[in-house]
Amino acid sequence: MxxxxxxxxxxxxxxxxxxxxxxxxxxxxxxxxxxxxxxxxxxxxxxxxxxxxxxxxxxxxxxxxxxxxxxxxxxxxxxxxxxxxxxxxxxxxxxxxxxxxxxxxxxxxxxxxxxxxxxxxxxxxxxxxxxxxxxxxxxxxxAVADNRAIRFRPPQDTDLVVLWGDETALPAVSAIVASLPAGTRARVWLEVRDAGDIQDLATEADAEITWLVRQGHGGDGSPGSPDSPSAPGSPAALQAIRGARLPPAEHPYVWIAGESGCVKALRRHFVRERGIDRRRVTFVGYWRQGLSEEQLREAE
Missing domain, CATH: 2.40.30.10 (Translation factors)
Structure with a gap:
């Protein structure tokens, strides 16, 4: 080839x-x-x-x-x-x-x-x-180490890392958490379909990790797109994060990725409800409920 x-x-x-x-x-x-x-x-x-x-x-x-x-x-x-x-x-x-x-x-x-x-x-x-x-x-x-397909870029003055992802973002969140140096404060939410998908995440950071299990705990049970997880738990994620008390921080950095509707709702929460500078919130829609990747790319 x-x-x-x-x-x-x-x-x-x-x-x-x-x-x-x-x-x-x-x-x-x-x-x-x-x-x-x-x-x-x-x-x-x-x-x-x-x-x-x-x-x-x-x-x-x-x-x-x-x-x-x-x-x-x-x-x-x-x-x-x-x-x-x-x-x-x-x-x-x-x-x-x-x-x-x-x-x-x-x-x-x-x-x-x-x-x-x-x-x-x-x-x-x-x-x-x-x-x-x-x-x-x-x-x-x-083909180069620093490229535009890397989105996790916390500013140097970051004093709190906040992460949310569904199972499609689990690999990224796992790698991010493992990379955080000792002493870094992190608050992490991960949403999966089944309790059996919960993993032990290695990290030296001062990280509090919360797992949200979607099966029987949120989601409407409707099927997702042909190649996307079923029933993203946006209401459950919003409820859990809205009710959480974040550690005090002057310069937090937020990274959220997964189903695009849930990602947008969480971004609005962090920016509008918690007052975090939108420039310090990275959000990535990995997939969209009801659309295949081909359909999503065509829509974009």
Whole structure:
């Protein structure tokens, strides 16, 4: 494959080397390949895009010459042939001591793959549920360490870090919390669909972490989009955060990511109700209730 650089990003040809189930709704897939030697990132919420094959395809169908017009070229491929594209957050990047090999972890949210599920599984969930060593994907990711797909950028004077994310933001929040130095005050909320998805988060920070379990505790039970978690618990998240007392801080920094409707509501709360400077609130809509990623991109 010819991989043209669209600086600061490029395309990487990867293979699955292993999978590990993290909980009822989460699976971690590890990828490797020589191309990863050119992958660089120093961000803790590094966004990237994966191109996945359809059943029966040995590799995803993407344009071989990938420059500035790759999006239109990809869109013009026939339906059912064109690779499935989904956005994810890097969970971990590992290199060997000599820098000769590298691998990455990406965590997938599974929904609709359970027998008898009322939610229809999307193509990314189906792919991740059956991923096995040797499966091939293509990734659009950073070729430079500091790039615009990194959003967590607290100002130097930050004296309190506030985080909220649903399960789609769990990899980013986990990496952010692990990166916080000792003595950093942090207040963290994480919302997941099932109690079995709760994880132990390693950190040296003075972090108070609250888990909100959505199953039976908020959400209307309606299905989400074909490749998004079901029933985001925006009311539950707002209720929990509105009722919380934040530690006193002169220069707080807020990072919120997940379902876009919930993210917008939480941003309004922090800016309007708590009076936090909007320039110190980073908000990222990873997905939108009722829309696939293709529909969301078209809408944007």
């Amino acid at each position: 010819t991989t043209a650089v669209a600086a600061p990003f490029r395309f990487f040809s990867l293979q699955v080397t292993g999978t590990r189930r993290l909980g009822p709704s989460l699976v971690r897939v590890t990828f490797a390949g020589p191309d990863l030697l050119a992958f660089h990132s120093h961000g803790h919420d590094q966004s990237l895009s994966l191109f996945l094959p359809h059943p029966g395809q040995s590799e995803p169908a993407v344009p071989y010459e990938l420059g500035d017009g790759w999006w239109q070229a990809w869109r013009e491929l026939p339906d059912g042939v064109r690779a499935v594209m989904r956005s994810y957050t890097l969970r971990a990047l590992r290199r060997d001591a000599c820098g000769n090999t590298a691998e990455i972890d990406v965590d997938f949210v599974l929904h609709g793959v359970e027998p008898g599920s009322a939610v229809q599984a999307g193509p990314a969930s189906r792919w991740a549920a059956r991923a096995a060593a040797g499966d091939r994907v293509v990734m659009l990711g950073p």
